[in-house]
Amino acid sequence: MRFALNSDQAALREAVRDLLRAECPPAVVRAGWPGSEESDLARVRRVWDQLGEMGVLGAAVPEADGGLGLGAVALVGLLEEAGRAALPLPLMETAFVAGPLLAAAGEAALVERLAAGELVVGAALDGSGIVPFAQVADALIAGDARAPGGELRLLRPPAFAPLESIDGARGLGRVAADAGLVLDLDAAALAAAWERGALGAAAQLLGLGRALLALAADYVTERRQFGVAIGTFQAVKHQLADALLALEFAAPAVLRAAWSLDRGAGDAGRDVAVAKALASDAALQVAATALQVHGAIAYTVEYDLHLHAKRVWAGARAWGDADWQRTRVAAALGLLPEEALR
Amino acid sequence: MDLTYTPAEEAFRAEARAWLEANVPHDLASGDSAEGFAQHLEWERALHAARWAVVSWPERYGGRDASIWEWLIFEEEYYRAGAPMRVTQNGIFLLAPTIFEFGTQEQQDALLPRMAAAEDLWCQGWSEPGAGSDLAATKARAVRDEAGGGWRLTGQKTWTTRGAFCTHMFGLFRSDPGSERHRGLTYFMVPLDAPGVTVRGFGRLDGDEGFAEVFLDDAFVPDDAVLGGVDRGWSVAMATTGSERGLTLRSPGRFLSAAERLVELARDRGAREDALARDRVVRAWIDADAYQQFTLQQVTEIAAGSATGARSSLNKLFWSQLDVRLHETALDLLGPEAELDGPWSRGFLFALAGPIYAGTNEIQRNIVAERVLGLPRK
Numbered sequence: 001m002r003f004a005l006n007s008d009q010a011a012l013r014e015a016v017r018d019l020l021r022a023e024c025p026p027a028v029v030r031a032g033w034p035g036s037e038e039s040d041l042a043r044v045r046r047v048w049d050q051l052g053e054m055g056v057l058g059a060a061v062p063e064a065d066g067g068l069g070l071g072a073v074a075l076v077g078l079l080e081e082a083g084r085a086a087l088p089l090p091l092m093e094t095a096f097v098a099g100p101l102l103a104a105a106g107e108a109a110l111v112e113r114l115a116a117g118e119l120v121v122g123a124a125l126d127g128s129g130i131v132p133f134a135q136v137a138d139a140l141i142a143g144d145a146r147a148p149g150g151e152l153r154l155l156r157p158p159a160f161a162p163l164e165s166i167d168g169a170r171g172l173g174r175v176a177a178d179a180g181l182v183l184d185l186d187a188a189a190l191a192a193a194w195e196r197g198a199l200g201a202a203a204q205l206l207g208l209g210r211a212l213l214a215l216a217a218d219y220v221t222e223r224r225q226f227g228v229a230i231g232t233f234q235a236v237k238h239q240l241a242d243a244l245l246a247l248e249f250a251a252p253a254v255l256r257a258a259w260s261l262d263r264g265a266g267d268a269g270r271d272v273a274v275a276k277a278l279a280s281d282a283a284l285q286v287a288a289t290a291l292q293v294h295g296a297i298a299y300t301v302e303y304d305l306h307l308h309a310k311r312v313w314a315g316a317r318a319w320g321d322a323d324w325q326r327t328r329v330a331a332a333l334g335l336l337p338e339e340a341l342r
Numbered sequence: 343m344d345l346t347y348t349p350a351e352e353a354f355r356a357e358a359r360a361w362l363e364a365n366v367p368h369d370l371a372s373g374d375s376a377e378g379f380a381q382h383l384e385w386e387r388a389l390h391a392a393r394w395a396v397v398s399w400p401e402r403y404g405g406r407d408a409s410i411w412e413w414l415i416f417e418e419e420y421y422r423a424g425a426p427m428r429v430t431q432n433g434i435f436l437l438a439p440t441i442f443e444f445g446t447q448e449q450q451d452a453l454l455p456r457m458a459a460a461e462d463l464w465c466q467g468w469s470e471p472g473a474g475s476d477l478a479a480t481k482a483r484a485v486r487d488e489a490g491g492g493w494r495l496t497g498q499k500t501w502t503t504r505g506a507f508c509t510h511m512f513g514l515f516r517s518d519p520g521s522e523r524h525r526g527l528t529y530f531m532v533p534l535d536a537p538g539v540t541v542r543g544f545g546r547l548d549g550d551e552g553f554a555e556v557f558l559d560d561a562f563v564p565d566d567a568v569l570g571g572v573d574r575g576w577s578v579a580m581a582t583t584g585s586e587r588g589l590t591l592r593s594p595g596r597f598l599s600a601a602e603r604l605v606e607l608a609r610d611r612g613a614r615e616d617a618l619a620r621d622r623v624v625r626a627w628i629d630a631d632a633y634q635q636f637t638l639q640q641v642t643e644i645a646a647g648s649a650t651g652a653r654s655s656l657n658k659l660f661w662s663q664l665d666v667r668l669h670e671t672a673l674d675l676l677g678p679e680a681e682l683d684g685p686w687s688r689g690f691l692f693a694l695a696g697p698i699y700a701g702t703n704e705i706q707r708n709i710v711a712e713r714v715l716g717l718p719r720k
Contacts, residue, residue: 001347004642005343175573236717238704240704240715241715252635253632255343256638256641333624
């Protein structure tokens, strides 16, 4: 029994964290809002290139297809770091979902380009047709991986109608249901892609939550009212302690779900559902708390908090919100007939 | 990352499971009543005779030299088997780790075997009428008795769980009369039959005589009743409270087993058709599972040599809130039957104490905010 990353996995995570801390500060997140005054997508793309040079983009692609063949345990930490930085690009969708998915579909040429960092892939597998990062992507994957007999389509080049998100960096696009070409995937590959997306989303939410909590803790330590730092007030302390509690008990569930996925365990779907439910709730709680303890300064677009908070408000509902995930857990516990799930 | 146990650990689990299934008594009276306490003592002695009382201790003290992982496995199996609460817990889970850390060889050899065998039964003497959450306000005093070669203890301790049935108490006394707050305190271990000690039991919320107040009037204890050095009691006590808040007192096995029973109750009570009730059951089950995963991560860190420290307050906040929610959900499923005396209503009353004892949850939040998040004290 050993509930921890090994040293290689920890080192890779550390390297990604260092890279993003240096190369993806809030100014770059703002540069990732297409159409905004500060938009500078070329600058954002340079971060992508550096992730590609590290091998991160092809990390989940099997070695036989030119990737690193790393499992979910090795990758959830990287995705948490992408969340912490609020990276305004679909690292999770490209590296964690599209890489293995395109490899399973036999799209060898595309996989090679993806692993080389030449392909940004946006993906939405929930049947909504609303694809995040469509506006900055080179290819899109859309469709319904949850429906019985569902299918996924590849759109290259991307074809979509732009949509405005509360989080401009999400660069949404609406995709027509019949656009693109159907990918050659069996039911197991579809299910696996969904689980990876849900788990990857959970990992990103953890990182977003950690960044928001750190920002809030720093702020209440500096900000003075009534002659003292507001972080001395118990009303503030207790909210932040509860926010940390939620994150600290969601994080191990994410790592355990990654291990279950890598093992192909029978409970993997349930474990992913537990992870996403906890991570969604924790991130929403932290975002609300961080906004509240800041007061009015955080209710602006000039202050950086909104860059992370908006990603949480969007991300918590994507890939199955907490209620939906808990319904999956109910089914696994025999509290619901499986066929009632959709 | 490897969430499997070794064959040796699985063999340990199988041995524990087989023994527990064959030996666990059911339907004991409450361990917080005189009658029930006696029944529980029989169980404790059966555990000891089969060397299951203190699995993680050295063999010479009655244990099995079990690793912390094996201890965790034993706890899982213990609660899975529906075995009784441990009336010895304040000794074996709270005092013993402190004796292992701070006790002299003589103290260890004298105290631990008797504790393991449930011959000496230990209760805590922390709170006083004027010192609850504010433990450093302790007023009970220890005065040096040079002629007798020991100390004279005077003061009042209260909320002493099972004090009316125990034989010994450990707690803090002010040994430096000029001292304030957390300085000048000494950690003493006191036989409750010493002249000058009076114990008065009284009813807890559940009506059992589970509480006691302990009055000390110039009670003599010898020098070897001091644990960890004169005037150094605060740091010794903090080691004990770390055990109380953290893993050793409340391992995940207890909550996993309660969550499984809750799911069964929900199936029996038609929660399949009630989306709101179902969601509450699932939330409780998920939280019990999350506590298990958190614990596995924490034990990995402990096994690698790092101390839990202030993070034990995270454990305490989480398990105490989880325990209340689990039982509240069960009572709601039971509806009109919720008020009837039974395992869920008793468990509910027990769970309500969790956010209060071992340092109230308000104190734990302060600790998390200041010592984990680094927020300013003043």
